[in-house]
Amino acid sequence: MESASTASHDDTILRTVGLTKHFGKLEAVRDLNIELRRGEVFGFLGPNGAGKSTTVGMILGLVAPTAGRIELFGQELAKDRWAALRRIGAMIEEPAFYSYLSGWDNLEVLARAIGGIARSRITEVLDRVSLLNRAQDRYGHYSMGMKQRLGIASTLLRDPELIILDEPASGLDPAGTREVRDLLPELAHESRAVLLCSHLLHEVEQVCDRVAIIKQGVMLASAPIRELLKRGMTFQIRVADPPRAAEILTALPWVEAVRVESDNLIVDAPQDSASEINRALAEHGVFASELVSRSPSLESVFLQLTGPDSHD
Amino acid sequence: MIRLLNAELFKLRRRLVTRVLLFVLIGITAAACFVLLAISRAFITGPGLDMTQGGAGAVNPLGLPMALPIALSIASSLGVVLAVILSASSIGSEYSWRTLRTMLICSEGRLKLLGAKLLAVAILVLTGMVIGLATGFVTSLVTTAIGEYAFDFGFASGQFLWDQFLQFWRVFYVLIPYMLLGFLFAIVARSVMPGLAMSIGVFFLEPIAAAFMVTARGWVARIPNYLLSANVRVITSTGGPLQLITAETESGVLSRSPTTAQAFLTVALYSLAFIAVAFYLFRRRDVTG
Numbered sequence: 001m002e003s004a005s006t007a008s009h010d011d012t013i014l015r016t017v018g019l020t021k022h023f024g025k026l027e028a029v030r031d032l033n034i035e036l037r038r039g040e041v042f043g044f045l046g047p048n049g050a051g052k053s054t055t056v057g058m059i060l061g062l063v064a065p066t067a068g069r070i071e072l073f074g075q076e077l078a079k080d081r082w083a084a085l086r087r088i089g090a091m092i093e094e095p096a097f098y099s100y101l102s103g104w105d106n107l108e109v110l111a112r113a114i115g116g117i118a119r120s121r122i123t124e125v126l127d128r129v130s131l132l133n134r135a136q137d138r139y140g141h142y143s144m145g146m147k148q149r150l151g152i153a154s155t156l157l158r159d160p161e162l163i164i165l166d167e168p169a170s171g172l173d174p175a176g177t178r179e180v181r182d183l184l185p186e187l188a189h190e191s192r193a194v195l196l197c198s199h200l201l202h203e204v205e206q207v208c209d210r211v212a213i214i215k216q217g218v219m220l221a222s223a224p225i226r227e228l229l230k231r232g233m234t235f236q237i238r239v240a241d242p243p244r245a246a247e248i249l250t251a252l253p254w255v256e257a258v259r260v261e262s263d264n265l266i267v268d269a270p271q272d273s274a275s276e277i278n279r280a281l282a283e284h285g286v287f288a289s290e291l292v293s294r295s296p297s298l299e300s301v302f303l304q305l306t307g308p309d310s311h312d
Numbered sequence: 313m314i315r316l317l318n319a320e321l322f323k324l325r326r327r328l329v330t331r332v333l334l335f336v337l338i339g340i341t342a343a344a345c346f347v348l349l350a351i352s353r354a355f356i357t358g359p360g361l362d363m364t365q366g367g368a369g370a371v372n373p374l375g376l377p378m379a380l381p382i383a384l385s386i387a388s389s390l391g392v393v394l395a396v397i398l399s400a401s402s403i404g405s406e407y408s409w410r411t412l413r414t415m416l417i418c419s420e421g422r423l424k425l426l427g428a429k430l431l432a433v434a435i436l437v438l439t440g441m442v443i444g445l446a447t448g449f450v451t452s453l454v455t456t457a458i459g460e461y462a463f464d465f466g467f468a469s470g471q472f473l474w475d476q477f478l479q480f481w482r483v484f485y486v487l488i489p490y491m492l493l494g495f496l497f498a499i500v501a502r503s504v505m506p507g508l509a510m511s512i513g514v515f516f517l518e519p520i521a522a523a524f525m526v527t528a529r530g531w532v533a534r535i536p537n538y539l540l541s542a543n544v545r546v547i548t549s550t551g552g553p554l555q556l557i558t559a560e561t562e563s564g565v566l567s568r569s570p571t572t573a574q575a576f577l578t579v580a581l582y583s584l585a586f587i588a589v590a591f592y593l594f595r596r597r598d599v600t601g
Contacts, residue, residue, distance in 0.1 A: 023598075053600075054600070057598070057599070057600060060413075060416075060417055061416075062413055062416060062417075062598065062599040062600070063598040063599070063600060082420045082421060085417060085418075088417075090417050092417075094410075096409060096410040096411045096413065096414050097411060097414065098323060098409065099409070100326065100327060100328060101323070101326060105322075105326065108322065109322055109323055110319075110414070110415075110418045112315060112318045112319035112322055113315055113316050113318075113319035113415065113418040113419060114315070114418050115315040154414070
């Protein structure tokens with residue numbers, strides 16, 4: 001868990017403290033603490049029904065927390081919801097707009113509701129998501145990808161400091177997915193923060209600075225993405241006698257696990273222990289012909305954390 | 313609030329259903345005038361009331377000035393259905409299309425959004441009523457011309473216009489509880505149809521149930537005085553001869569229609585109750601899914 005004290009107060013855009021939500025007897029979110037800082041893309045991951053959308057709903061004031069509090073831009077959300085929401089752009093779950101209106105008119109409705117948004121801003125955001133040439137088409141005639149683009153455009157309307165996107169690349173073609181992937185860090189570098197909920201873990205791995213993984217409403221991990229991947233780092237060792245090598249390494253106190261995969265040993269051990277492993281094997285007359293460190297993908301970390309045995 | 317009202321009016325203006333409802337209102341108002349004219353010309357004859365013959369000296373009793381009360385009468389009957397469709401769909405569709413979240417994120421507050429929706433619907437209903445009146449006026453000119461009746465605008469005194477102005481607002485006043493009932497049940501069920509069904513159902517079925525109650529003896533006969541339909545009828549007939557509902561109670565005393573003041577108060581209480589529950593539910597409930 002990231003400590004709140006590690007970031008300066010000014011940089012913290014969003015902080016949840018002990019956030020909890022019950023729907024009747026169902027505990028959708030339990031004691032959730034997350035913190036989002038300016039300039040970062042934060043991945044919020046979890047399997048279906050993990051509580052991501054409920055959490056986002058609470059952040060946006062759509063769902064009332066059962067317990068805990070939400071601080072946005074240093075102020076408690078409950079005190080002045082609109083002051084906070086004016087600085088947020090959000091697209092939850094899937095883009096939802098009026099099918100009888102054009103893309104442009106949909107953004108105009110939102111611009112009128114928010115107030116103080118010039119028509120040139122609508123042009124600007126539509127251009128940014130490459131939808132300007134189809135702006136006058138009815139939303140109902142848009143493809144899924146175009147709907148997603150309009151959803152992203154709507155989040156940018158008020159030049160927000162916090163952008164919340166739920167599955168923004170869903171339904172996009174590879175080129176569109178890449179555009180979104182390039183857009184997110186770009187947005188974060190404009191002194192905003194981006195909260196990204198996604199199942200496309202490969203994309204998350206490429207764009208996010210930090211991630212939080214939840215399951216059944218409980219936070220399983222929250223860390224910078226590199227740190228999270230390091231935690232799951234393993235060593236792949238090729239030796240002539242894998243069972244003997246496994247026996248030697250299993251006896252070492254800092255080795256977490258050893259398993260044999262054909263001619264290779266897969267060893268879970270601290271990241272900086274490669275030379276120690278090599279020395280231990282050599283001392284017992286076993287020599288490694290190959291020793292490589294293997295970083296896990298975010299997907300494997302995610303599956304490991306959220307698998308059936310991870311939290312019950 | 314003004315911003316949200318602006319957005320709501322923009323949406324409603326562009327909706328197909330709004331335009332369809334307006335065309336239905338115009339069509340039925342005009343059609344009613346023409347049908348009544350045709351019927352009167354075909355069947356109503358009598359000493360001094362020979363409608364089968366026009367002539368420059370004759371007055372068209374279905375033209376002006378009667379066209380305006382007829383148009384208002386249509387507004388208070390058919391208008392209820394149209395207004396309920398507009399009010400229930402203004403919030404119910406947001407649930408169905410899942411656009412409520414999108415709007416809430418851009419709204420200053422839930423109550424302001426709901427208030428803006430109701431105001432937008434009220435503005436469109438008032439606009440529709442004005443257009444309905446204009447349709448009645450234009451149609452009456454046409455029927456007068458068709459029937460070769462005299463164009464006599466002598467009726468347009470200050471008193472007549474004031475009476476019609478008051479009647480216009482009375483009709484709008486009695487639309488309000490039905491609109492709010494439709495609005496409330498669209499929120500309760502998060503859908504348009506329950507709002508429509510409940511409000512239109514009450515509008516059509518309550519008078520039938522009330523008629524049965526009136527024929528019953530005892531305290532049951534007095535219940536209709538506290539329902540919407542009897543009070544609405546009292547308000548809309550304030551400008552003309554009051555229709556009294558009478559029934560013999562157990563004590564032998566005749567129960568009468570509510571007084572005008574009671575009717576206004578009862579309708580106001582219903583409206584306040586509907587709007588209060590609607591706002592309470594909308595504010596309290598989580599918006600998910």
